[in-house]
Amino acid sequence: MRIVEIREKTASIASPIANAYIDFSKMTCSVVAVVTDVIRDGKPVIGYGFNSNGRYGQGALMRDRFLARIAEADPESLIDHANDNLDPFAIWKTLMTNEKPGGHGERSVAVGTIDMAVWDAVAKIAGKPLYRLLAERYRGGVADDKVWVYAAGGYYYPGKDHSKLQDEMRGYLDRGYSTVKMKIGAVSLGEDISRIEAVLDVVGDGQRLCVDANGRFDLKTAVAYAEAMKPYNLFWYEEAGDPLDYALQAELSKHYDRPMATGENLFSHQDARNLLRHGGMNPERDFLQFDCALSYGLVEYLRTLEVLDELGWSSRRVVPHGGHQMSLNIAAGLHLGGNESYPDVFQPFGGFADGIRVEDGYVGLPEIPGVGFEAKSALYAVMRELGEGA
Numbered sequence: 001m002r003i004v005e006i007r008e009k010t011a012s013i014a015s016p017i018a019n020a021y022i023d024f025s026k027m028t029c030s031v032v033a034v035v036t037d038v039i040r041d042g043k044p045v046i047g048y049g050f051n052s053n054g055r056y057g058q059g060a061l062m063r064d065r066f067l068a069r070i071a072e073a074d075p076e077s078l079i080d081h082a083n084d085n086l087d088p089f090a091i092w093k094t095l096m097t098n099e100k101p102g103g104h105g106e107r108s109v110a111v112g113t114i115d116m117a118v119w120d121a122v123a124k125i126a127g128k129p130l131y132r133l134l135a136e137r138y139r140g141g142v143a144d145d146k147v148w149v150y151a152a153g154g155y156y157y158p159g160k161d162h163s164k165l166q167d168e169m170r171g172y173l174d175r176g177y178s179t180v181k182m183k184i185g186a187v188s189l190g191e192d193i194s195r196i197e198a199v200l201d202v203v204g205d206g207q208r209l210c211v212d213a214n215g216r217f218d219l220k221t222a223v224a225y226a227e228a229m230k231p232y233n234l235f236w237y238e239e240a241g242d243p244l245d246y247a248l249q250a251e252l253s254k255h256y257d258r259p260m261a262t263g264e265n266l267f268s269h270q271d272a273r274n275l276l277r278h279g280g281m282n283p284e285r286d287f288l289q290f291d292c293a294l295s296y297g298l299v300e301y302l303r304t305l306e307v308l309d310e311l312g313w314s315s316r317r318v319v320p321h322g323g324h325q326m327s328l329n330i331a332a333g334l335h336l337g338g339n340e341s342y343p344d345v346f347q348p349f350g351g352f353a354d355g356i357r358v359e360d361g362y363v364g365l366p367e368i369p370g371v372g373f374e375a376k377s378a379l380y381a382v383m384r385e386l387g388e389g390a
């Protein structure tokens with residue numbers, strides 16, 4: 001058993017939307033195919049991955065460093081003999097050969113994308129949905145059969161007035177979501193408050209609305225928003241300040257006693273640990289949003305979950321960023337609290353398997369081997385072209 005080849009390409013996920021920090025007019029992501037010599041149903045097993053959203057394609061790093069390390073490794077060293085499968089941990093270690101500690105964002109996305117494709121291949125070789133394989137290996141065989149998801153959107157874009165924002169949110173409720181998320185921080189506090197009130201008119205209750213500032217605010221602004229939003233009793237207030245400014249997060253928690261969420265821009269278990277040590281986050285109240293695709297993949301995510309456990313955090317407080325099927329598998333297999341969903345943006349990468357309906361805010365997963373990409377036809381078309389094309 002061996003990896004024959006790892007292919008990568010960059011795909012566009014550009015759209016006219018903007019959050020408080022960036023627009024997505026030039027956004028790209030990497031797609032990776034790990035081609036193996038294992039035959040299932042008469043065809044070689046190919047594992048697929050992509051790098052979530054928000055960090056651009058990683059092809060140059062893969063070509064310059066990571067892919068050669070796998071190609072040059074002894075194939076025997078990458079095998080998990082106990083499970084007669086590829087060994088994601090040995091592959092991860094090989095990818096990280098001669099990499100210094102720290103500075104995680106420089107490479108964590110490239111490694112996380114390859115890691116996703118490796119786990120997809122591992123589950124396909126085992127002939128099981130990834131979430132079932134994870135539950136068997138790490139949670140005594142018990143997987144969640146459905147996962148809570150919330151609809152993320154509410155972006156800024158030209159010409160979007162309150163009625164368009166309300167239509168968008170109404171569309172999410174009509175599709176079975178019970179909780180939605182909108183962006184804040186790109187306009188004045190007064191304007192954002194009127195946007196929030198417009199959405200509350202549609203969703204009816206602050207507990208059905210999250211807001212996301214994408215790290216835009218300094219402490220003074222973060223606190224001003226906190227004071228203004230308190231009466232709405234929102235589901236969460238996300239990424240108020242810079243993702244690495246733990247002191248800001250800690251100070252903000254003295255001014256806002258409602259749930260907050262952050263972590264999508266922390267890319268290692270060490271960064272996660274620093275947030276929990278120094279960010280004033282409350283394990284009974286707050287949410288953590290680490291995205292495996294951006295943060296060295298599932299091998300590292302398992303370490304992050306161990307750190308959480310050591311510091312008294314339940315895995316149920318984790319609701320990953322990214323709205324992708326890999327995190328959905330991790331959520332169901334490793335008992336997270338839920339997963340993000342982008343019903344309308346970042347297609348075809350955002351969203352879950354075709355034909356799986358959201359009911360009362362929960363989704364199920366397809367019963368097919370791997371992450372489930374084959375059950376999402378528009379996404380699988382992009383992946384298959386890479387994996388099986390000439």
Ligand SMILES: O=C([O-])CC(=O)C(=O)O
Pocket residue numbers: 019054152212214264321322340
């Ligand atoms: O707008 C983005 O970069 C995505 C984001 O923060 C989220 O999904 O929470």
Ligand SMILES: [Mg+2]
Pocket residue numbers: 212214238239264321
């Ligand atoms: Mg966010």
